Amino acid sequence: MAKGALSAKAPEERRELILRATVAVVRERGFAGTRVADIAEAAGTSQGLVLYHFGSLAGALDQALTLLEDEFYVDLEHDLQEQKGPIERLRHMAELGTGLGPAVGDWRLWLEIWSRALHDDDARETRESLDRRWRAALRDVIAEGVSTGDLRSTDVDGAVVRLASLMDGLAIQLALEDPVMTPDRFTDLWWEAARLELGMMTTS
Template sequence: MARAALAAKAPEERRERIMLATIAVVRERGFAGTRVADIALEAGTSQGLVLYHFGSLAGALAAGLTMLEDEFYDDFAHHLAAEDGPVERLRFMAELAAGRGAAVGNWALWLELWARALRDPDARAVRESQDRRWRAALRRVIDEGVAAGSFSPSNSAKSVLRLAALMDGLAVQLALNEPGMTSRKFTELWWESAVLELGITEPAKRGKAPR
């Protein structure tokens, strides 16, 4: 595929092109199989400019995932507000995490970041920020449900941690194509746990998650 040179592009546009290229290459090859040269080729720029903007391959991946996350939350807030009440909003979050979202649903990319976070401080900071952001969104929905009388957790903070951890665990199986694990199964298992954890008695009206 022909790629336009970026020499005359504004720095902001060049950064975005490099981040998109990083996501595309890592999605195809994995972090271990990706070189800075591959990203430069995909973006139509030089290796020097990739390193100038992001410092390292891990830095480019972290920046790219942060960009995807920001785009995701812009869309997420709009759709979440359209759901009718906390039960429907919680179900929507489960379905989104199970594969309907461009960012959170793309668990294979997050696994690449998690692996880097074991040893790379920048990747660790991005991972922690992403976790806090998702847990905060989950906490807001749970608090709304408590206020509305729809949820009755014994401890909301602990419920957030348990439900978020379960989501991460199911996501690993989904990303690794574990036999029998589908988006629908992910949603069903997580929702059953959420019902018990939060004391939900009102059934969700949303349709089933995609397979």
Template structure:
């Protein structure tokens, strides 16, 4: 049993990961409703039967795919936030990170899919809850730090964190749906302006760095 994991036996595991990645991709492209086993197989360059072989069922594959995205989220979050930085700087990073400039644009569509699925599916609901709690806590810690160091003024840190997180969700919807009123490149500023108002800090401190280089993803 242990022999399999020895040398060239990485191939099967590798294949499995490929399928998982393909599942994530399909999920982003077609959503939960439109994702077919055949799509995943095609995207991974294998046969539909193999997908079922590795993950017992389609729902299983999608669920595990979602889990991998969750892991990525935590990883990205941990490595993107400079632990040694002023609260204002941290807030700016949080803003940019959340406003799709960080990971991929298509990620927000995926979250929206998760929301809708969470309306009926308990597992999806739990996933989203965990993700959101983590995100809110990040925000919350940043706010507390800012208040402690005197950069922010805020009556109710928790309520502010909830509102700023919700605002980000709401703005993301507009961006994902390509609302002309909320072009992708304005989202960050829009959010930071609200943050500035909520936290009673002058905007100039947040927007100091202007536009950043082109895109990150093809």
């Protein structure tokens, strides 16, 4: 009972365990600073196993990114569908900065993904599709609000891109802990921008 320290009873679980460990390491050290040894240690396995399952370090990072993408979107969809009307959903989006969503609000990871996307085509496409889905969700909420008369907009496309981009920009200050930004201020600033864009009445 010496070798094969951790039984091979559930290779599928083992794969996911390694991917989650990879995400944890990336969160801490960044994509560029993540080593195979770090992943193995965080997952409690050997370096060899990481390479056995994913072929290379780049493979492990790519798979981890894919896992992240799925979870980001699942989290967002799930959270949004809990809200009743368009105003409530919009408000919920404004509160993403407060760390409610388990994965969506992990802004440091977003910065990592952006910089990786600069030099890795796979990461670029992953980010792009993720942003497309995020903007589509925002567009749906706004379109619904316009149709119910709760919101007003003469340029829905423009409003969507502006509000989505504003959230990214605010997220940078939050991730880098700029003194001008706090989670509450993040929410307030974005909510005020949404009011300006979408003709909402005074704060409820």
